[in-house]
Amino acid sequence: MREQHATERHVPVLIVGGSLSGLSAALFLAVQGVECLLVEQRPSTSVHPRARLVTARSMELFRSAGIEEAVRKAGDPGPIGFVVADTLADEHYVPTGDHHDETLDISPTGMRLCDQQQLEPLVLGRARELGAQVSFGTRFEGLVQDPDGVTATLGTADGSASWTVRCDYLLAADGIRSPVREALGISRHGPGLLGRSVSAIFDADLEPVLRGRRAMAVIVRKAGAFLFARGNSEARMWQLGFPLHEGIDLSPEGLRERTQELVRVAADAPELEVTVHSAMAWESEALVADSFRSGRVFLVGDSAHAMPPTGGFGGNTGVQDGHNLAWKIAAVRAGTADEALLDTYDAERRPVADFTVQETLARIGQSSAQSRATVQLGYCYPSLLAGVRGKDGADEAAVEEGSVTENPHEPTGRPGTRAPHVALDHEGRRLSTLDLFGGGFVLLTGARGQAWRSAVDGAECEVEVRTVVGPGEHTAAQELVYTDVDGTFLSSYRIGPHGAVLVRPDGFIGWRTSQECSGAGERLGEAVRSLVGR
Numbered sequence: 001m002r003e004q005h006a007t008e009r010h011v012p013v014l015i016v017g018g019s020l021s022g023l024s025a026a027l028f029l030a031v032q033g034v035e036c037l038l039v040e041q042r043p044s045t046s047v048h049p050r051a052r053l054v055t056a057r058s059m060e061l062f063r064s065a066g067i068e069e070a071v072r073k074a075g076d077p078g079p080i081g082f083v084v085a086d087t088l089a090d091e092h093y094v095p096t097g098d099h100h101d102e103t104l105d106i107s108p109t110g111m112r113l114c115d116q117q118q119l120e121p122l123v124l125g126r127a128r129e130l131g132a133q134v135s136f137g138t139r140f141e142g143l144v145q146d147p148d149g150v151t152a153t154l155g156t157a158d159g160s161a162s163w164t165v166r167c168d169y170l171l172a173a174d175g176i177r178s179p180v181r182e183a184l185g186i187s188r189h190g191p192g193l194l195g196r197s198v199s200a201i202f203d204a205d206l207e208p209v210l211r212g213r214r215a216m217a218v219i220v221r222k223a224g225a226f227l228f229a230r231g232n233s234e235a236r237m238w239q240l241g242f243p244l245h246e247g248i249d250l251s252p253e254g255l256r257e258r259t260q261e262l263v264r265v266a267a268d269a270p271e272l273e274v275t276v277h278s279a280m281a282w283e284s285e286a287l288v289a290d291s292f293r294s295g296r297v298f299l300v301g302d303s304a305h306a307m308p309p310t311g312g313f314g315g316n317t318g319v320q321d322g323h324n325l326a327w328k329i330a331a332v333r334a335g336t337a338d339e340a341l342l343d344t345y346d347a348e349r350r351p352v353a354d355f356t357v358q359e360t361l362a363r364i365g366q367s368s369a370q371s372r373a374t375v376q377l378g379y380c381y382p383s384l385l386a387g388v389r390g391k392d393g394a395d396e397a398a399v400e401e402g403s404v405t406e407n408p409h410e411p412t413g414r415p416g417t418r419a420p421h422v423a424l425d426h427e428g429r430r431l432s433t434l435d436l437f438g439g440g441f442v443l444l445t446g447a448r449g450q451a452w453r454s455a456v457d458g459a460e461c462e463v464e465v466r467t468v469v470g471p472g473e474h475t476a477a478q479e480l481v482y483t484d485v486d487g488t489f490l491s492s493y494r495i496g497p498h499g500a501v502l503v504r505p506d507g508f509i510g511w512r513t514s515q516e517c518s519g520a521g522e523r524l525g526e527a528v529r530s531l532v533g534r
């Protein structure tokens with residue numbers, strides 16, 4: 001008999017799916033002080049390594065949530081590039097693709113290699129520490145929504161009991177096959193299935209053929225396979241990735257034998273002892289949902305955008321989704337934003353997902369148009385401008401219409417772009433402009449931005465002011481003052497000494513004025529109101 005609980009519990013946000021995207025969304029909601037319950041059908045976080053590359057943007061977001069150092073420690077310092085060889089025993093490995101982290105001078109952190117099964121427990125631990133509730137072994141079974149909320153039916157993973165939970169918003173982080181997306185009938189667009197592959201974890205003594213050489217992955221031509229170095233130097237694991245051709249025996253025994261055979265071909269060592277720990281078959285797809293929102297339900301991560309692993313952007317895009325949405329839900333719940341703000345999630349994130357999928361496809365053909373730094377840090381939100389333009393007229397030169405990226409090495413400071421990293425000093429402590437964001441809206445001004453600082457008092461909106469002064473420059477500002485260590489603040493944000501930049505809680509520029517202007521308080525108030533959907 002199936003046990004049914006009649007009492008219905010209420011949570012502000014229910015997250016379905018406890019892998020990288022769901023856990024990150026829970027973390028960012030918890031950072032914003034929003035109570036949430038995450039349900040995951042599996043008994044624990046991921047056990048099989050999938051994502052390894054954590055982009056500089058994800059690292060920045062994890063830094064804002066207090067786990068940058070933990071991720072850095074758990075991860076692997078590199079190297080980050082791929083090499084090609086006929087077999088692992090070859091004299092020379094030929095580098096291919098990007099081998100450098102081009103984000104180190106434009107980010108306070110930089111990208112990192114950290115396997116998904118090592119990363120997820122760190123995200124989970126911090127989310128729980130900040131108050132998120134996470135329930136493993138709990139399955140989402142269905143939902144009904146009305147104008148006031150969503151009622152979700154949940155059950156134990158073994159099907160022995162079920163109950164309902166009422167929530168204001170539901171986040172579907174339930175992966176490529178997303179039962180929530182299917183239940184809502186949200187269609188997807190894109191090329192669809194690209195291929196089937198196997199990812200196998202094994203042990204073998206590869207040192208005699210590798211001879212101390214390290215790469216993030218070796219493309220081994222004779223085996224038609226990829227060898228990935230997983231884990232870190234203290235706990236190294238090997239992973240073999242190979243295409244799943246017609247006729248391959250998919251049973252555990254069949255996959256084990258195929259893996260052993262290919263590792264021996266790759267190592268050019270027919271007698272090599274190979275112990276296979278696990279083998280997972282997976283499908284590579286490129287599909288983006290036609291809408292990331294349906295009523296009070298939001299698609300997050302792979303449920304919204306499936307993409308091949310080329311470039312290592314899939315999981316990272318899911319991390320960014322949750323970050324984009326968390327502050328908006330917090331603001332709506334706090335009554336400082338209109339419900340309309342939640343529409344901007346789809347308007348902002350869907351074009352970025354479409355763009356990122358195109359980049360992963362281009363990388364399969366080795367014909368990518370954009371640098372890895374641009375995909376990581378240069379994505380922007382042109383739609384953000386629509387609400388601001390015409391209302392304040394302060395900055396017409398925002399992100400080009402239709403353009404989803406800009407080169408992060410040449411930041412423009414335009415509304416819709418990521419607020420650039422500038423090194424700061426505050427009372428002897430080194431930090432980044434990025435460390436100033438995350439709470440409410442922040443107005444950055446230069447030493448002579450007095451008019452804007454005064455304007456905040458008359459703006460009738462919650463804005464924190466931060467003043468950035470050049471080395472040796474002085475200001476009468478009462479507010480928190482930071483020293484622009486390298487003297488690049490004004491040029492990075494492209495404002496004059498009397499200008500100001502309004503930055504959203506997610507670190508994206510919402511509004512900018514390069515000079516002082518009349519009616520500053522009114523203009524600032526108008527800008528904030530338009531940025532929160534009012």
Ligand SMILES: Cc1cc2nc3c(=O)[nH]c(=O)nc-3n(C[C@H](O)[C@H](O)[C@H](O)COP(=O)(O)OP(=O)(O)OC[C@H]3O[C@@H](n4cnc5c(N)ncnc54)[C@H](O)[C@@H]3O)c2cc1C
Nearest residue numbers: 017019021041051052053140174175301302312314315316
């Ligand atoms: C070989 C490989 C290498 C990759 N490398 C990278 C990389 O380097 N960088 C990168 O960014 N990405 C990479 N990716 C992609 C990355 O792994 C995925 O994008 C990421 O796992 C997506 O996370 P997610 O949480 O959105 O979805 P998933 O990881 O699919 O998680 C969805 C979760 O929802 C749960 N769920 C589903 N249905 C229910 C239900 N009814 N009730 C409760 N729970 C449910 C599932 O159990 C699952 O845990 C790689 C992928 C592969 C396969």
